[in-house]
Amino acid sequence: MRVGRVALVCLVGLAAATARANESDRTSPFTQSTPEAGEAAEEHVCRVDSFVRDGVPLRAGVVRSEGREPRPFLLADEGGCPVDRGRSCQIGSPLSVGEALVVSHSFRHFVCAARTVDGGIRSVGWLPRRAVRTADVDPDPPIDAWPGDWIGGAGMLSIRPGVTERLLEISATALAGEGTRADAAAWLNGAASPDGQSLRVADEFGSGCRVDLRLIGSLVFASEQGACLAGARFDGVYTRRDDAP
Incomplete structure (x- = not known):
């Protein structure tokens, strides 16, 4: 009978220790990287x-x-x-x-x-x-750093000088699918002026398609912001055609 009581006490102690350990794991800064006070969740x-x-x-x-x-x-x-x-x-x-x-x-x-x-x-x-x-890279690249043909993933950007000094004309195509058998395609045509590293382009035909471009050294980062065609996206990193592997 005494052995049974000892065993029961040991089991209760072990359960309590396990619960404390689990609670410690949940609160330990080494196992949790959820935002702390003052940090936004998206950070x-x-x-x-x-x-x-x-x-x-x-x-x-x-x-x-x-x-x-x-x-x-x-x-x-x-x-x-x-x-x-x-x-x-x-x-x-x-x-x-x-x-x-x-x-x-x-x-x-x-x-x-x-x-x-x-x-x-x-x-x-x-x-x-x-x-x-x-x-740091150039926060305000010269206007002549933008024009050219840029390729990335299943997309292509064509950037040309516009009718005024700071205006650029952009046409872009994105495909979804393997090789030449595209399941979907999206097109974007518009004109915009750079703001530092950024170039925000909205489709001139009113489709609602909008793409943000960011020129970082010899790379253009594209982030789709509007209602372009589902299944074909412009998101990605683009390199100038002459520099592409």
């Missing part, structure tokens, strides 16, 4: 569709060694990430020292970074600040 998000943000300048970046982690990984934005830098948070393959990145907004001691490849975004995720060296 925690680092994904392709939130990479380009109004009022947040994009910067060029280069991966550098953290010392203890010579080849860092991009980190996810949920399930305790990026504060928990375990394997379940790691995105894709490790970054290489010297690899070029584009850097957007920040969250605590992390920056939202994009790897680009073949005219598109390869992956987006959080990266510790100390693992990337950033450099």
